[in-house]
Amino acid sequence: MLLYKQKKSQGPKGNRLLISVTVLGSAGPIRFVVNEEELVAAVIDTALKSYAREGRLPVLGSNLNDFLLYCPSAGSDALSPWETIGSQGARNFMLCKKPRTEKVKDDGKAAESINRKASGNWKAWFNKSLNLKISSH
Template sequence: MLLYKQKKNQAVKVNRFLISVTFLGSAGPIRFVVNEDELVAAVTDTALKSYAREGRLPILGSDLNNFILYCPIAGTEALSPWETIGSVGVRNFVLCKKPQAEKAIDSEKLPPISRKGSGSWKSWFNKSINPKISSH
């Protein structure tokens, strides 16, 4: 008696690849595997979560709406959050914060400046950076 193995329905093969996301101001890139049909917004979210999980500095936050993903090879335009990551055709990206619009400061709306405590900020600064040398 012969036993035949039934072939399982093969799922559609999804291309996956390793990408490298560099954060401005951080020591090095984060690398992880993504599907080529994943949205840029999902990749940005994954990168921010990985960055926070590793405890990297500077602390960036987790709101993906505050960040832009660039492809330094493809040009200076930011990637749209709704395009797929595989459509760019590259593996290296740069993630940085969106530039904040300069807010016009109206002097009439500013609260009055009050000075609390004694001394100036210069004396506080000098005291805080003064190296304390301990004898051994």
């Protein structure tokens, strides 16, 4: 009889979640299991390591401070690296590189603070990409 076998208790660690992390420009999402109390920064680190281990393109690098994690169902703001992944109540996330900032020009005037190509949020980039693909066919 299988009734005598009980699942191990999770204890204070909380529930485990299967999440999907989509990397902009990559073929498909990365899926892995995390603890709902895991910090967003640790989830970004795990996603980058999984992405590299699978040999996916484009090559992203491994510095988790260069990336932002978004929850598409929660709006266009990036998640704080110090909040828990379970606080959003979501299972699908989007990983994006942080926009690069340009250096100050020699004459003392500030250059554009964000590269034009990288400005805006991930939704704007995604919509622009769709429009380019549609118009090129």
